[in-house]
Amino acid sequence: MSTPASLPERSDSDRMSSPTWWRQASVYQIYPRSFADSNADGIGNIKGITSRVPYLKELGIDAVWLSPFYPSALADGGYDVDNYRDVDSKLGTLADFDEMAAALHEAGIKLIVDIVPNHSSDRHEWFQEALASPKNSAARDRYIFRDGLGPHGDVPPADWDSVFGGPAWERIVEPDGTPGQWYMHIFAKEQPDFNWDNPEVREDFLKTLRFWSDRGVDGFRIDVAHALVKDLSAPLPSKAQLEAKSHGADGFVDGTHPFWDRDDVHEIYTEWRKLFNEYNPPRTAVAEAWVHTDRRARYASPEGLGQAFNFDLLQANFDANEFKEIISKNLADAQASGASSTWVFSNHDVVRHATRYGLAESAGSEPSGSETEIMSGQVGKRWLLDGGLREDVNAELGLRRARAASLLMLALPGSAYLYQGEELGLQEVGSEIPDSARQDPAFFRNKGVDVGRDGCRVPLPWTSTGSSFGFGDGCSHLPQPHWFADYSVQSQDGVEGSTLELYRKALKLRSQLQSEEKLEWLPSSSPDVLHFTRPNGWQCVTNFGTAPVALPEGDIAVSSAPVTNGQLPANTTVWLMP
Numbered sequence: 001m002s003t004p005a006s007l008p009e010r011s012d013s014d015r016m017s018s019p020t021w022w023r024q025a026s027v028y029q030i031y032p033r034s035f036a037d038s039n040a041d042g043i044g045n046i047k048g049i050t051s052r053v054p055y056l057k058e059l060g061i062d063a064v065w066l067s068p069f070y071p072s073a074l075a076d077g078g079y080d081v082d083n084y085r086d087v088d089s090k091l092g093t094l095a096d097f098d099e100m101a102a103a104l105h106e107a108g109i110k111l112i113v114d115i116v117p118n119h120s121s122d123r124h125e126w127f128q129e130a131l132a133s134p135k136n137s138a139a140r141d142r143y144i145f146r147d148g149l150g151p152h153g154d155v156p157p158a159d160w161d162s163v164f165g166g167p168a169w170e171r172i173v174e175p176d177g178t179p180g181q182w183y184m185h186i187f188a189k190e191q192p193d194f195n196w197d198n199p200e201v202r203e204d205f206l207k208t209l210r211f212w213s214d215r216g217v218d219g220f221r222i223d224v225a226h227a228l229v230k231d232l233s234a235p236l237p238s239k240a241q242l243e244a245k246s247h248g249a250d251g252f253v254d255g256t257h258p259f260w261d262r263d264d265v266h267e268i269y270t271e272w273r274k275l276f277n278e279y280n281p282p283r284t285a286v287a288e289a290w291v292h293t294d295r296r297a298r299y300a301s302p303e304g305l306g307q308a309f310n311f312d313l314l315q316a317n318f319d320a321n322e323f324k325e326i327i328s329k330n331l332a333d334a335q336a337s338g339a340s341s342t343w344v345f346s347n348h349d350v351v352r353h354a355t356r357y358g359l360a361e362s363a364g365s366e367p368s369g370s371e372t373e374i375m376s377g378q379v380g381k382r383w384l385l386d387g388g389l390r391e392d393v394n395a396e397l398g399l400r401r402a403r404a405a406s407l408l409m410l411a412l413p414g415s416a417y418l419y420q421g422e423e424l425g426l427q428e429v430g431s432e433i434p435d436s437a438r439q440d441p442a443f444f445r446n447k448g449v450d451v452g453r454d455g456c457r458v459p460l461p462w463t464s465t466g467s468s469f470g471f472g473d474g475c476s477h478l479p480q481p482h483w484f485a486d487y488s489v490q491s492q493d494g495v496e497g498s499t500l501e502l503y504r505k506a507l508k509l510r511s512q513l514q515s516e517e518k519l520e521w522l523p524s525s526s527p528d529v530l531h532f533t534r535p536n537g538w539q540c541v542t543n544f545g546t547a548p549v550a551l552p553e554g555d556i557a558v559s560s561a562p563v564t565n566g567q568l569p570a571n572t573t574v575w576l577m578p
């Protein structure tokens, strides 16, 4: 595809060799176990990713973000790390990793890896050492151990719930066989929280960041970046006391929660930033921080991580007003803090947006779920438990809106984070995953009430036939439904109007059109229409309404649905050039 006539050609390599390449990058998240399997064991692996680098290049993304690939028992899909400086043998070796990094770099694609600093796995050698060591030992101090309450110490130190359900404290058996102390785990019990007041913990993560930076990794995604620093001085507040202090869906807005979003956490990231800046180009970082919007900028500051995920659009309804307010606020915040904004609709923790937008609720004015609800799959619960995806979701409407929303996102200043499979318009998999095949701890810890996040982690369909739709030569670790055939790469490759071709076209155009991080709203003919322009006359118009509207003037560069007779149909986005 050629650059629109009014624009100078800009080379991708110029853009990507700049130290600020990340500011407006298109970043594609790979969930390694579900991307491509090269050895027919049903689990995606590093060599599988390497084999698909040509696909990634053709897609037109700037960077890959790789979810955890470290040795792990997979109690939480790899976010339970046994060893931060190695590759899980189920996924390959360090040599395979180096080969993948080289192939990506050769294709002009940067590599961002996930770092999980809030907790390790319970199989980590430090945690095993802590279990084998006595109370108050140096080994226990790397984690958060406390005595239980009550005369026999059998009451947990606080009645807090873990994010995945069930208590946030687990009792251990002491080395002498007696019931012992409790350790804290915000997530699953296999994920004990580190004690970030311990200097050894801080040093070890600096070592890990250097280890991967030295291997040529370009950046890091920081898991649960807002939970590392904790104030657990006694007496610990009760759940009821915490709820009384929380501002509803906004949660804590003043940094006084015992573990979420405390001000001191930024000292860690200032230290990390110094390390990142020792490299040329400086390593980038993006915080996963589910914090109040007003507190996000601190994670994204140039003296800190540099970027933070903005989940606001992800949580919004498909609604012009909501979108406009969120975009305006986030761009203003980014400008004030010097960060670049980030945008995301789907990831490995949430119901895919092609499905969310097809839920009856999101078609109307039903408010979307809170952070914790969405993260833990609660939003999916509303429909997944009620008889399955195909009956309860208007998949056609969902996909149409998802395409419109994604095309709008790709026109925004800032980075766009994409999740594997969204370029295929993939839907969430629902009741086709039997309980016996489910893997997500959110499902088990909630005793099946919350279906969890497996539905967005089903291995990708590359071909329309075959035992695992081309994912590999064997089966797939989560079952793929028969309708995956219709979404496969093979069925969309080269097909005009397919979601894959839409993403390819939009991503390539975007990388040529991106310039200053500016956006100007233009008046629109209806409250359901958003119309904005970027430098160079690049315009984006989205009709969120149910009736067609007159299309503004301009040449159509790309559209999320067919446009005829000068009308912009419902649930459609177009890019226009002067």
Ligand code: BGC
Residues within 6 Å of the ligand: 076, 079, 080, 116, 187, 223, 224, 288, 348, 349
């Ligand atoms: C990750 C989840 C993970 C959790 C605990 C999250 O924010 O994205 O997938 O379960 O952190 O590590």
